[in-house]
Amino acid sequence: GNSVTQMEGPVTLSEEAFLTINCTYTATGYPSLFWYVQYPGEGLQLLLKATKADDKGSNKGFEATYRKETTSFHLEKGSVQVSDSAVYFCALSPSYGGSQGNLIFGKGTKLSVKP
């Protein structure tokens, strides 16, 4: 079946540190991949997405590349800020066998950035 595995948190970093949050997936066919972010007290927001192999999604300094050969979609940011403190969810949308937009989420990784 379809599933997403992401690194367990919490992750604590100092401001301006480099961030990597690992995400791997299992899916048949060619899923679309997403990173969603949930800031304290807010709803989930789409951070970035990639719809096919080798696509790079980017937003707000975050990047992730769809790697089909390693079934991975790792999230990276070169220099984190305190305002990036949030829970990050990796998700996939199956290419077939279910509704479009039926997202399968990982468990989430909590990031805390210290000044």
Add this chain to the structure above:
Amino acid sequence: DTGVSQDPRHKITKRGQNVTFRCDPISEHNRLYWYRQTLGQGPEFLTYFQNEAQLEKSRLLSDRFSAERPKGSFSTLEIQRTEQGDSAMYLCASSPRYYGELFFGEGSRLTVL
């Protein structure tokens, strides 16, 4: 710019009672989704509507759960005879026609005592 709104934000109820949650999607979005999120887990898909038609239901949606979207606008999620295991955050999301991007509300937290 109004986003997805959910009501109530928090509901505390006793086991065996019925509860209903409401979701108002972004007005031009024709797809509406319900997800459930328990502590330490990612959201899990429950059901989805395209306009007023309920097109898919997860196996997580037992017969005590029912969702409606009359007239293709707001949606309600009702849980009958609540159990302690129903305690969770219930998330609503809507999307426009294109593939995959969901806009989430802040959720309705259910606590069953």
